[in-house]
Amino acid sequence: MRKAKVQKRALAPDPRYNDTVVTRFVNELMYDGKKSLAYKLFYGAVDKASASSEEADGYELWKKALDNIMPAVEVKARRMGGATFQVPVEVRAGRKTALGMKWLIKYARDRKGNSMEDKLAAEIVAASKGEGAAVKKKEDTHKMAEANKAFSHFKF
Numbered sequence: 001m002r003k004a005k006v007q008k009r010a011l012a013p014d015p016r017y018n019d020t021v022v023t024r025f026v027n028e029l030m031y032d033g034k035k036s037l038a039y040k041l042f043y044g045a046v047d048k049a050s051a052s053s054e055e056a057d058g059y060e061l062w063k064k065a066l067d068n069i070m071p072a073v074e075v076k077a078r079r080m081g082g083a084t085f086q087v088p089v090e091v092r093a094g095r096k097t098a099l100g101m102k103w104l105i106k107y108a109r110d111r112k113g114n115s116m117e118d119k120l121a122a123e124i125v126a127a128s129k130g131e132g133a134a135v136k137k138k139e140d141t142h143k144m145a146e147a148n149k150a151f152s153h154f155k156f
Contacts, residue, residue: 016043017059021066021097028101029120041117048121053128065127069134070100073145078154087154088145100134107133 014022022042030038050058075086091099108123109116110133126132 014039024097025066025101025105028098029105041120044117045120045124048117049124049128052121053125058124061128062124065104065124065134066097066100068127068130069103069138070096071138071141072096074099074141075144075148078151080154085151085154086144086148087151088148089155100138103134103137107137 011020011023011027013020014026016022026035026038026042029042046058046062048058049061050056053061056064071091073088074091076089078085078087104123104127105120108120111119111122113119113122123132123134127134
């Protein structure tokens with residue numbers, strides 16, 4: 001490489017939970033630079049999730065949901081002699097959380113409901129129980145990697 005590796009910027013922790021992962025989630029949730037609105041959406045969804053589930057507070061529910069969604073393996077396309085193989089690859093830690101956040105937000109947006117706050121709360125509760133569209137996406141990704149395990153010797 002010609003240039004030095006780019007340094008990752010340090011994120012400021014969020015005001016309520018003092019957690020940088022929450023800040024990353026809010027940044028992913030944000031549209032058009034409306035960060036205060038994204039924080040309001042997230043905190044409202046977490047509060048609604050804790051109200052609907054008596055077993056834990058909303059923040060713990062959200063963390064559990066994120067853990068249930070994060071994939072361990074994924075497939076990447078690799079060309080070998082004119083044929084394209086889907087090669088299973090282990091997912092690095094940073095990409096795991098990024099994929100989990102993206103899937104949680106995407107499937108919350110796709111849900112039917114009134115407000116984004118309600119939809120996100122419903123998806124958090126479903127994912128913390130191990131159900132919902134985001135968890136299904138993770139399981140499908142794992143199934144795809146398992147089905148293509150024969151091509152794992154074509155490592156990157």
